Amino acid sequence: MQKPVNVTIWNEFWHEPRNPEVGRIYPEGIHAVLAEALRRHGFESIRTATLEEPDHGLSRAVLDGTDVLLWWGHRKHEEVSDEVVARVQERVLQGMGLIVLHSGHFSKIFRRLMGTSCTLSWRAVGETERLWVVAPHHPIANGLDRSIELAQEEMYGEPFDIPAPDELVFVSWFKGGEVVRSGCCYTRGRGRVFYFRPGHETFPTYHDATIQQVIANAVRWAAPAAVADKPPANVKREPIEPIGR
Amino acid sequence: MQKPVNVTIWNEFWHEPRNPEVGRIYPEGIHAVLAEALRRHGFESIRTATLEEPDHGLSRAVLDGTDVLLWWGHRKHEEVSDEVVARVQERVLQGMGLIVLHSGHFSKIFRRLMGTSCTLSWRAVGETERLWVVAPHHPIANGLDRSIELAQEEMYGEPFDIPAPDELVFVSWFKGGEVVRSGCCYTRGRGRVFYFRPGHETFPTYHDATIQQVIANAVRWAAPAAVADKPPANVKREPIEPIGR
Amino acid sequence: MQKPVNVTIWNEFWHEPRNPEVGRIYPEGIHAVLAEALRRHGFESIRTATLEEPDHGLSRAVLDGTDVLLWWGHRKHEEVSDEVVARVQERVLQGMGLIVLHSGHFSKIFRRLMGTSCTLSWRAVGETERLWVVAPHHPIANGLDRSIELAQEEMYGEPFDIPAPDELVFVSWFKGGEVVRSGCCYTRGRGRVFYFRPGHETFPTYHDATIQQVIANAVRWAAPAAVADKPPANVKREPIEPIGR
Amino acid sequence: MQKPVNVTIWNEFWHEPRNPEVGRIYPEGIHAVLAEALRRHGFESIRTATLEEPDHGLSRAVLDGTDVLLWWGHRKHEEVSDEVVARVQERVLQGMGLIVLHSGHFSKIFRRLMGTSCTLSWRAVGETERLWVVAPHHPIANGLDRSIELAQEEMYGEPFDIPAPDELVFVSWFKGGEVVRSGCCYTRGRGRVFYFRPGHETFPTYHDATIQQVIANAVRWAAPAAVADKPPANVKREPIEPIGR
Numbered sequence: 002m003q004k005p006v007n008v009t010i011w012n013e014f015w016h017e018p019r020n021p022e023v024g025r026i027y028p029e030g031i032h033a034v035l036a037e038a039l040r041r042h043g044f045e046s047i048r049t050a051t052l053e054e055p056d057h058g059l060s061r062a063v064l065d066g067t068d069v070l071l072w073w074g075h076r077k078h079e080e081v082s083d084e085v086v087a088r089v090q091e092r093v094l095q096g097m098g099l100i101v102l103h104s105g106h107f108s109k110i111f112r113r114l115m116g117t118s119c120t121l122s123w124r125a126v127g128e129t130e131r132l133w134v135v136a137p138h139h140p141i142a143n144g145l146d147r148s149i150e151l152a153q154e155e156m157y158g159e160p161f162d163i164p165a166p167d168e169l170v171f172v173s174w175f176k177g178g179e180v181v182r183s184g185c186c187y188t189r190g191r192g193r194v195f196y197f198r199p200g201h202e203t204f205p206t207y208h209d210a211t212i213q214q215v216i217a218n219a220v221r222w223a224a225p226a227a228v229a230d231k232p233p234a235n236v237k238r239e240p241i242e243p244i245g246r
Numbered sequence: 247m248q249k250p251v252n253v254t255i256w257n258e259f260w261h262e263p264r265n266p267e268v269g270r271i272y273p274e275g276i277h278a279v280l281a282e283a284l285r286r287h288g289f290e291s292i293r294t295a296t297l298e299e300p301d302h303g304l305s306r307a308v309l310d311g312t313d314v315l316l317w318w319g320h321r322k323h324e325e326v327s328d329e330v331v332a333r334v335q336e337r338v339l340q341g342m343g344l345i346v347l348h349s350g351h352f353s354k355i356f357r358r359l360m361g362t363s364c365t366l367s368w369r370a371v372g373e374t375e376r377l378w379v380v381a382p383h384h385p386i387a388n389g390l391d392r393s394i395e396l397a398q399e400e401m402y403g404e405p406f407d408i409p410a411p412d413e414l415v416f417v418s419w420f421k422g423g424e425v426v427r428s429g430c431c432y433t434r435g436r437g438r439v440f441y442f443r444p445g446h447e448t449f450p451t452y453h454d455a456t457i458q459q460v461i462a463n464a465v466r467w468a469a470p471a472a473v474a475d476k477p478p479a480n481v482k483r484e485p486i487e488p489i490g491r
Numbered sequence: 492m493q494k495p496v497n498v499t500i501w502n503e504f505w506h507e508p509r510n511p512e513v514g515r516i517y518p519e520g521i522h523a524v525l526a527e528a529l530r531r532h533g534f535e536s537i538r539t540a541t542l543e544e545p546d547h548g549l550s551r552a553v554l555d556g557t558d559v560l561l562w563w564g565h566r567k568h569e570e571v572s573d574e575v576v577a578r579v580q581e582r583v584l585q586g587m588g589l590i591v592l593h594s595g596h597f598s599k600i601f602r603r604l605m606g607t608s609c610t611l612s613w614r615a616v617g618e619t620e621r622l623w624v625v626a627p628h629h630p631i632a633n634g635l636d637r638s639i640e641l642a643q644e645e646m647y648g649e650p651f652d653i654p655a656p657d658e659l660v661f662v663s664w665f666k667g668g669e670v671v672r673s674g675c676c677y678t679r680g681r682g683r684v685f686y687f688r689p690g691h692e693t694f695p696t697y698h699d700a701t702i703q704q705v706i707a708n709a710v711r712w713a714a715p716a717a718v719a720d721k722p723p724a725n726v727k728r729e730p731i732e733p734i735g736r
Numbered sequence: 737m738q739k740p741v742n743v744t745i746w747n748e749f750w751h752e753p754r755n756p757e758v759g760r761i762y763p764e765g766i767h768a769v770l771a772e773a774l775r776r777h778g779f780e781s782i783r784t785a786t787l788e789e790p791d792h793g794l795s796r797a798v799l800d801g802t803d804v805l806l807w808w809g810h811r812k813h814e815e816v817s818d819e820v821v822a823r824v825q826e827r828v829l830q831g832m833g834l835i836v837l838h839s840g841h842f843s844k845i846f847r848r849l850m851g852t853s854c855t856l857s858w859r860a861v862g863e864t865e866r867l868w869v870v871a872p873h874h875p876i877a878n879g880l881d882r883s884i885e886l887a888q889e890e891m892y893g894e895p896f897d898i899p900a901p902d903e904l905v906f907v908s909w910f911k912g913g914e915v916v917r918s919g920c921c922y923t924r925g926r927g928r929v930f931y932f933r934p935g936h937e938t939f940p941t942y943h944d945a946t947i948q949q950v951i952a953n954a955v956r957w958a959a960p961a962a963v964a965d966k967p968p969a970n971v972k973r974e975p976i977e978p979i980g981r
Binding site for chain 3: 825853891923970
């Protein structure tokens, strides 16, 4: 029997109350739609957290009780405190899964885990995105067809300044002529990290059943067998075999 | 014809003047021995820099004129200024090569580029290390035999908390019973990064001709064809193809 | 709820009835010991097959009903029919998992899936092997300590002529001075392949509880979510978007 | 000083003399155009070979004198003798570079080196292909802009049944809605392998200066420092350290 997965969904929650166009699509916030979708996919322990809560809702106790953290941010990356970012990184290295969504590519936590600028080309005019499955065997692609089509999305294009993914699951085609690596798996420490591109706030992407399926698959994939109690450390060791001097 | 490679060798230079045992092996510092070795391997433009110089010897002008930077640090990682570390990272992302040596595994710059803790097991009693070539095709292994033997070295053992290397060139065997991934290649942005394990300050490792050969190979491998003028940035782009709305 | 995994264990079964030393350790064959171990780990659908059965016990019907195939062979690689090898490869590409054990590194099926010679250095005198976990997050390392020690094993050493593993889980230390990549994950088509080094027939390796744990972990990891009905094929497709000529 | 690179260009040479449309574009064969392009890029030792020559022009002597082999085939893959294929594979494992072009994805030699079906989706109606550089640091992308545009090409689409490339250099966008991994680097044994997608025989792709630049870059990248004299073999070794029994 599989252990239950404790999920925390973090959302900047800045656009929804301020931009009526976004508010119509996500009246209670992107995090609420994601939580509901994961509930329908059988996850029972789901928490949400947002920027303006104390500690951005990510106290040590919350993170210690989280198996997989989802991250959506866009405009306020710089307002996320370095202390919380360090805490999230430490938990990832101990084994917590992390799903970074859309404009989260430029969040402090993603850039810190990648070590690169995570910059890319972009254009937010609304155009067809088609995500092609390039790793049909991968658990994150489980149950999908050959591609996923989104009628209206923001474009993100190469060069996307990330380390070569450990596993590349999706590559996106955009009507305007670009491609981008749009489903990227990494391991950092004992933690699994998945970057999933779609989800611009002015389009109803997270209401899409197939996108929800991918995110549910990703949460299952990122859930650790066990999270280490302590952060990794340099450890002095005695010889196992005789050194023979 | 190949372009000349501008090399800068950075050394903490803390042990050599303070520890007589180290001072006997490296009277003018580890950086001086590495510089001399690279000169014999045909590199003509070699500069050195140390912790106590202004900007640790790594001003913007120096870094802008560097194609490949070598990094040896051990006791004073935390005294390297965050500003200089950020500058080195920016240059790596633009294309500068970086060779991280031995205890540099725990330097700020390496941890920042890796995104992990970079912790490991260790033991500094002096024991045989044998570096096995696991990628005989790799340019960094060029001219080597199947393995390199060092009679006396510090032990570094797994788990070594690094991202899976893009290419793994060496794995070390230690007399005391451990192994470690000891030659690890990464790309970060446009820059190539090589971690090379040996080189504890109390052993004459950098006087070893084969170790010098590996470092010379690594400098050649890490040298960029061209370094980008500007750091990577998010860029808004117009459609190439009609969006068709 | 997880689906049951249909396991088939293939064993050359040549040494056990002919070599008394081997017969004492594995009186009913290596496959029998592996089957019993997997049964204790909760697998219920386990079949065995050996070289001398018709079709080597690997008829199309058997393979069609197999989710994960284990492979142990040593002396009789060349007697495995090319037709059966092609059938196994086809099933792997459709999604069947494959666990290749010890001297199976030189089997037709492994060499065919790797595309390389799969040669290595070896020495069968009996010496300590210590398998170090280099990917502590990996499902195949689940529940393990930092290393596994085997008092007596054959040595396999680098260079091991395999493609760089998609994921490297174990590296082995040998008393006689060598190392080898000893737990190697690959994806071929939709199928997952794991090479696991230990298991020379003259040592009781497959009776070791930790080795059994690794093999059980590997079977779980290699089990496909679903196996495709048909082998992959080139397919002509109509345009999805207007070509606009 | 760099050593001269001995290049052999293999072409099926079936379409050119039979199909007038192809004959107009490549009157002396695709191989002749590639040879001329490489000559302009400074390669001096260039040989060509075609299907109908004895040994398909790839005798042991020719292969022994080849540092990098280019391969273009389409209709007659099955007519290439298994003996020649085995010889080419052996040479790759010893260090010879191999550049597989376009429909060569389905050649015996590429499928044998990959271990997968190498199948894909396709459509030959002539449509825009835009190859995006996803690894701007890579030597094969040296001197290129962000993308390469070809007005008319055949479409190859995902899923492309290949092992995950060791390095992914290009991803192609097609007007009709698909993407494909179109510049894929592998190492097999000591040899480097590059698959480069464009080059359908009814379009003038190999006359394109940028495509020629990529192929010249690839030849330089694939050229070995040295090719091993002998094919890899299993080798019995004596202990280096005392076994201590």
